[in-house]
Amino acid sequence: MTKPNFDMEAALAQLREGKDLTGKDGILTPLIKQLTEAAMQAELDEHLKDKEQPNRKNGSTSKTVKSPAGSFELSTPRDRAGTFEPQLVKKHQTHLTDELERKIIALFSLGTSYQDIRMHIEDLYGIHVSNGTINAVTDKLLPELQAWRERQLEAVYPIVWLDAIHYKIKENGRFISKAVYTILGLNVEGKKELLGLYLSESEGAHHWLSVLTDLHNRGVQDILIACVDGLKGFPEAIESIYPKTEVQHCIIHQIRNSLKYVASKNQKAFMADLKCVYKAVTLSAAESALDDLEAKWGEKYPIVIKSWRSKWLTLSAYFKYPDYVRTAIYTTNAVEAVHRQFRKLTKTKGGFTNENSLLKLLYAGMLKASERWSHPVQNWNLTLSQLSIHFDGRLDDHIDL
Structure with a gap:
């Protein structure tokens, strides 16, 4: 029996009536099926x-196929010998294209909840997808994530920012807080690159040691x-x-920690004096301002002054550079911007059922964020020139001089 051809006139009439081209009961669905x-x-x-052995057609089998234009019953032809393997729509394949999967992952990478993803796919394509299906699709990111976490890195990174963000993850029937260690690097081309994501039950120097060891094993010879x-x-x-890496403590973190010990009624005046320290033009001016700060506030807030004194070597490292280099290194804002992106993705989620459910979401969000990292940071050529002077010889084999 000859199958009826797609009725173009009927389709045009339906289009005039305002019926959708795609989606549930879409006008184009019969044409795509045909x-x-x-x-x-x-x-x-x-x-x-192509077959030498006798073989012939042997009817067809039917299965429901989902497509961006809507679902339909597809008749798959068979051969008598059972050797025919269709390539356009393979055996057990239920989606006509991977567009649905790309759409699900795109929505997932924006932090969209599974419920909203289901509704969006239903509205757009007229196709119902379960949470299990969405989870199976997003799980396809996991091998990609693992390969990304194990990839070889560049030998030298002029600047690296390190910080941690905390999440609740379910383990043994209860939610516990775990730290995600984020390593953001600036390569010799001045482009940002997320070097890795690491998970631990707490943020601590001991675990940072294992993180840094992993970076070294993946090819990072110098920072x-x-x-x-x-x-x-x-x-x-x-x-x-x-051992040759210069450490710069984040000034913003230090200021926040200092203010915890300053009475609210004194914070405005204290900050005005403290600003003279970290905003000083030269190191000697900063040290003089720190002396003045201690003279005025030392008796009232000795623990604050002691903290600045004990960390002064790493807090003041940025004073040796011009403004455009200082801006890049005196704070961990660069990696905190990545964390702000992560928080947007996870703000509607109280906790995660396992580590993979968190990591695949952060990885998807990282891929989205890194799309904006295609150009060098501002004043990179000037910054690189300064770094080449201050770190004599350590960049020679990695840049064109």
Whole structure:
């Protein structure tokens, strides 16, 4: 029996009535079904023509196929010998293209909930997808994530920012807090690159040591400047793996921690005096301002002054550079911007059922964020020239001089 051809006049009439081209009961669904079945019949004809052994057509089997234009019953042709393997729509394949999967992953990478993804796919394509299906699709990111975490890195990174962000992850029936360690690097071309994501039950110098060891094992031979928060023991962990690396403690973290110990009524005046320290033009001016700060506030807030004094070597490292270099290294804002992107993705989620459910979401979000990292950071050529002077010889084999 000859199958009816796609009725163009009826389709045009439906279009005038305002019926959708795609989606549930879309106008184009019968046409896609017809074209797909015709192409598969052509595949079978070609298969039968090439075979030396006697073989012939043997009817068809039916299965429901989902497509961007809507779902339909597809008749798959068979051969008598059972040797025909269709290529256009393979056995057990239930989606006509991978467009649905790309759409699901795109929505997932924006932090869209599974419920909203289901609704969006239903509205757009007229196709119902379960949470299990969405999970199976997004799980396809996991091998890609693993390969990304194990990839070889460049030998030298002029600047690296290190920080951690915390999430609740379910383990043994209860949610516990775990730290995700984020390593953001600036390569010799001045482009940002997320070097890795690492998970641990707590943020600590001991675990940072294993993180830095992993970076070294993946090919990072040298880091010129490491910008870190105020974690105790962190500089020592860096020194054990990268002894020549200059450590810059984040000024913003130090200020926040200082204000915890300053009475609210004094914070405005204290900050005005403290600003003279970290905004000083030269190191000697900064040290003079720190002396003045201690003279005025030392008796009232000795623990704050002691903290600045004990960390002064790493807090003041940026004073040796001009403004355009200082801006890049005096704070961990660069990696905190990545964390802000992560928080946007995870803000509607109280916790995660396992580590993979968190990591694949952060990885998808990282891929989205890194699309904007295609150009060097501002004033990179000037910054690189300064770094080449301050770190004599350590960049010679990695840049065109």
